[in-house]
Amino acid sequence: MKSLKTYAILYLIFLYAPIFLLPLFAFNSSTIIAFPLESFTTEWFTELLTLSEMHGALLNSLKIAVTSAVLATTLGIFAAMAVSRYSFPGQKGIMGFIMLPLVLPEIIVAVSLLIVILRMGLDTGAWSVIAGHTLICTPFAIAILQSAFAALDPSLEEAAYDLGETPASTFRLVTLPLVMPGIISALLISFTISMDEFIIAFFLTGAEPTLPVYLFSMLRFPKLLPAVMALGTILVVLSILLITIAEFFRRRGAKRTGNDTGGFL
Amino acid sequence: MAASGRIRRFFRTEQGIGMLLVSPTALYALLLLAVPLIAIFVISFWTQTGVRDFDTAFTLANYKEALTDPLYRQLMLRSLMVSGLVTLITVVLAFPIAYFVSFGVKPEHKSLWIFLITIPFWTSYLIRVFLWKVILGYNGVLNSGLQAVGIIEEPLSFILYNVNAVIITLAHAYAPFAILPIFVALEKIDRSLLEASRDLGESRTMTFLRVTLPLAAPGVVAAVLIVFIPTIGDYVTPRLVGGPGGLMIANMIQTQFLRLNNAPLGATLAVLAMLIVAVIAIAFLILGNRAAGGKKGARK
Numbered sequence: 001m002k003s004l005k006t007y008a009i010l011y012l013i014f015l016y017a018p019i020f021l022l023p024l025f026a027f028n029s030s031t032i033i034a035f036p037l038e039s040f041t042t043e044w045f046t047e048l049l050t051l052s053e054m055h056g057a058l059l060n061s062l063k064i065a066v067t068s069a070v071l072a073t074t075l076g077i078f079a080a081m082a083v084s085r086y087s088f089p090g091q092k093g094i095m096g097f098i099m100l101p102l103v104l105p106e107i108i109v110a111v112s113l114l115i116v117i118l119r120m121g122l123d124t125g126a127w128s129v130i131a132g133h134t135l136i137c138t139p140f141a142i143a144i145l146q147s148a149f150a151a152l153d154p155s156l157e158e159a160a161y162d163l164g165e166t167p168a169s170t171f172r173l174v175t176l177p178l179v180m181p182g183i184i185s186a187l188l189i190s191f192t193i194s195m196d197e198f199i200i201a202f203f204l205t206g207a208e209p210t211l212p213v214y215l216f217s218m219l220r221f222p223k224l225l226p227a228v229m230a231l232g233t234i235l236v237v238l239s240i241l242l243i244t245i246a247e248f249f250r251r252r253g254a255k256r257t258g259n260d261t262g263g264f265l
Numbered sequence: 266m267a268a269s270g271r272i273r274r275f276f277r278t279e280q281g282i283g284m285l286l287v288s289p290t291a292l293y294a295l296l297l298l299a300v301p302l303i304a305i306f307v308i309s310f311w312t313q314t315g316v317r318d319f320d321t322a323f324t325l326a327n328y329k330e331a332l333t334d335p336l337y338r339q340l341m342l343r344s345l346m347v348s349g350l351v352t353l354i355t356v357v358l359a360f361p362i363a364y365f366v367s368f369g370v371k372p373e374h375k376s377l378w379i380f381l382i383t384i385p386f387w388t389s390y391l392i393r394v395f396l397w398k399v400i401l402g403y404n405g406v407l408n409s410g411l412q413a414v415g416i417i418e419e420p421l422s423f424i425l426y427n428v429n430a431v432i433i434t435l436a437h438a439y440a441p442f443a444i445l446p447i448f449v450a451l452e453k454i455d456r457s458l459l460e461a462s463r464d465l466g467e468s469r470t471m472t473f474l475r476v477t478l479p480l481a482a483p484g485v486v487a488a489v490l491i492v493f494i495p496t497i498g499d500y501v502t503p504r505l506v507g508g509p510g511g512l513m514i515a516n517m518i519q520t521q522f523l524r525l526n527n528a529p530l531g532a533t534l535a536v537l538a539m540l541i542v543a544v545i546a547i548a549f550l551i552l553g554n555r556a557a558g559g560k561k562g563a564r565k
Contacts, residue, residue, distance in 0.1 A: 088281025105498020
């Protein structure tokens, strides 16, 4: 086990190596992204403030990510409730299909949606990115919510019915508060996925780029690369923060019943 | 009236409520996944005549071109080779990690380890790929590091803008995908089976080979599929670190759609890629099941 542990630590270093390099270059005064480092600067972070196109892209991305997260979590709640409570004909097939975007290459989702949109004579835009992101975020939301719903004791809901509550008020007063940690976790994960997604946005964004699409275009200009490093640092810190909060809520939900499966995937 | 009454009654049964609940999500997947996938299949038999116009007469010309043009064949074969190698590398490297976390870590620390392993996966994919370019470049971190300690004199040039760089970067990006399913399978193993094997006089190695490994097989199969299927369609990595010699099929699909304005040919390449992946995945699934079953039979 000892040599395995050494291997595991080396493996973690390999996993984190690129991320650790990011702040080194983001705070380095050299305009070339290479060693040796020169001196400390925050210049690249202030440069980000001057890139007005980036601000538009950021707003666009936020708008898309919030909408996709809400839609994917809502769709996730329906599906997770259906599979954790009821069995229905064709359950395996239907759920397998809903979860398909987990393994389907994103470029397939992107081009097939693009074709349908163009064939219908519509124009791509933020709405089509939202449609695509909702599709790929829903399986993640379902995976998280399913364990939240499975953990729920059905007798609590039955008690509410017996006390005269309607299905709607039972859901609002009993079910929803109990699965709330799962819902928050699903929202945060979906938001993070959408904020970060590139391929679908690249095909479907139209004239207004999302943040990753704008970032991709920045990579072609060597002059902008230090600013890319600064932007990347901020994005990585934010993702880690969001994921940590999501994990906190997911675990709090899991702890109530003691069935912690250990991860989102 | 009788029929509508029956329908209403059905939606009060367990099955009916389940169907009703899943229907919004299923409908969404139907409209935004099934319909587009069918559309891409249909369009692969058409011909592009204008920016948004197609000749809808059925033709196999796109398939003929996709299968006979050496460029497309080369890209397809390279994509298959890259995803095959990436799958092999990630799964072989991931197994000891999953094994360590499942068997070598205290139960209360397991979810922390899994969390640490998954974090990099959630950080910007574009940025991670770009950083590999920085690491592997001519003046990159690796070359300057190796030069500084005197292992090499001239920077290594075979590690960026080729297939090697694509494989390294993808293997890094898909690492958590391989670890998690194997970990889940290992966690499910009843520990008393391992004790039984030791009590019956099997060595530690033989116990691993004859008990642990066969029981972990479903996790390994899942890991292989979950890495192999998406990597074949990766666009960003070959584009950023692959150079002209490292491009893959997704780059050609993008070119056909967005640059050459030949959606039918792009659709054909997408359909062929999905078909090939599906055939390989199903074949692997059957072989994997048989291998796991075969080992079980050998135990007697």
